[in-house]
Amino acid sequence: MLSGTPVHTQKEWENQRRPELARLFQYYMYGEIPPAPKQFNSRVLAEYRDFLGGRATLKLVRLECGLESNAPQIDLMVVLPNHVVKAPVFLAMNFCGNHAVTPDPRVPLARGWVYSDCAGSKDHRATEACRGTQAGDWPLDLLVERGFGFAGFYSGDIDSDRSDVSDGIYAWLARNDATQNNPTNRGSIAAWAWGFQRGVDYLVTDSGVDVARIAAVGHSRNGKTALLAGALDPRIALIIANQSGCGGAAPSRGKVGESVKAINDRFPHWFNGEFKEFNDATEKIPFDQHCLIALCAPRPVLLATAAEDTWANPAGQFEMLVAADPVYGLYGVKGVGTRQMPSIGHLTGYRLAYHIRDGKHAMSAPDWRVFVDFAGRQWGAK
Numbered sequence: 001m002l003s004g005t006p007v008h009t010q011k012e013w014e015n016q017r018r019p020e021l022a023r024l025f026q027y028y029m030y031g032e033i034p035p036a037p038k039q040f041n042s043r044v045l046a047e048y049r050d051f052l053g054g055r056a057t058l059k060l061v062r063l064e065c066g067l068e069s070n071a072p073q074i075d076l077m078v079v080l081p082n083h084v085v086k087a088p089v090f091l092a093m094n095f096c097g098n099h100a101v102t103p104d105p106r107v108p109l110a111r112g113w114v115y116s117d118c119a120g121s122k123d124h125r126a127t128e129a130c131r132g133t134q135a136g137d138w139p140l141d142l143l144v145e146r147g148f149g150f151a152g153f154y155s156g157d158i159d160s161d162r163s164d165v166s167d168g169i170y171a172w173l174a175r176n177d178a179t180q181n182n183p184t185n186r187g188s189i190a191a192w193a194w195g196f197q198r199g200v201d202y203l204v205t206d207s208g209v210d211v212a213r214i215a216a217v218g219h220s221r222n223g224k225t226a227l228l229a230g231a232l233d234p235r236i237a238l239i240i241a242n243q244s245g246c247g248g249a250a251p252s253r254g255k256v257g258e259s260v261k262a263i264n265d266r267f268p269h270w271f272n273g274e275f276k277e278f279n280d281a282t283e284k285i286p287f288d289q290h291c292l293i294a295l296c297a298p299r300p301v302l303l304a305t306a307a308e309d310t311w312a313n314p315a316g317q318f319e320m321l322v323a324a325d326p327v328y329g330l331y332g333v334k335g336v337g338t339r340q341m342p343s344i345g346h347l348t349g350y351r352l353a354y355h356i357r358d359g360k361h362a363m364s365a366p367d368w369r370v371f372v373d374f375a376g377r378q379w380g381a382k
Helices: 010-030 140-145 169-173 188-203 221-232 260-266 289-294 314-330 365-379
Strands: 041-050 056-064 073-081 087-094 149-154 209-219 238-242 301-306 352-357
Touching: 010 188, 010 221, 010 289, 010 314, 056 188, 073 087, 073 140, 073 188, 087 188, 087 221, 087 365, 140 149, 140 365, 149 188, 169 188, 188 209, 188 221, 209 221, 209 365, 221 238, 221 289, 238 365, 289 314, 301 314, 301 365, 314 352, 352 365
Parallel strands: 087 149, 087 209, 209 238, 238 301, 301 352
Antiparallel strands: 041 056, 056 073, 073 149
């Protein structure tokens, strides 16, 4: 406990320490997860059973999170294999918009601000030039073949990734009152985690989804988000954080790679103002990131890393996984099962798993094969 009292039982963890940690993370680091919208509506804009050569159904769903004109609207791209009655689903947030995930022209372009290299234009608006440009990193064929579904959404539908502009959910919650909306300290990761929660809100209503097998997946800043979303939403049954680094699965007190000060200086909008107070005093943070992993217990968690991605501190992430292991022990399940960091290319662990590959900071088809293998182990999927 924060008081120094040891936690000995699962009941003490669930009733006292777990809620205490959830509050601490939101107060000192990420900011409060915004509340669920009072008016929430999901509209299936289109449905195509001929996706991927007839092997899957593509659903284009719009999640409407309020009645006001500036209320967040999240475009969710749902892909379900036609040969599975109820499919486990990977829910993932992307950097550029759903149109970059697939070349299929029926998927609408992202409606808001996008990075210049994602837009195909200089005005930060998505164009046809960007369609399908990241399809190689999102192997939908592989997922469908293995019996998994996919649901993807764009971070910019919730909060555009800009340190000096807050034009998404926080502007909406502030009713456009600038004094109530601080762009620099707004906590974009918490907002994006709210987006994962809204995706789950829809998925649990879809008759083609196995609601007990929804996984949150993310890479880099999106990996930080997937881990936070999974830690705070028990409906997410499995969490995969790919190279999430500082502010994700890497230790804040670590001496390798990106530091708290470096990430706050470069991306001040990702976290709240309180977190900046620890820039030069990380030893005073009342938790480290193993506690965030532990909040997922007893659900499966995979940390995926790369040997050349030293900025994300691969060894430190493994240390955090090992440090979270005792909480899994409270539930009587195997966590990581070893204190020895595995060799390159070897998926190790049980409910807590780790994989390190050759290469740099990226998430591509070979990583997805590891994700599918891990989920298959946990869920008994093909």
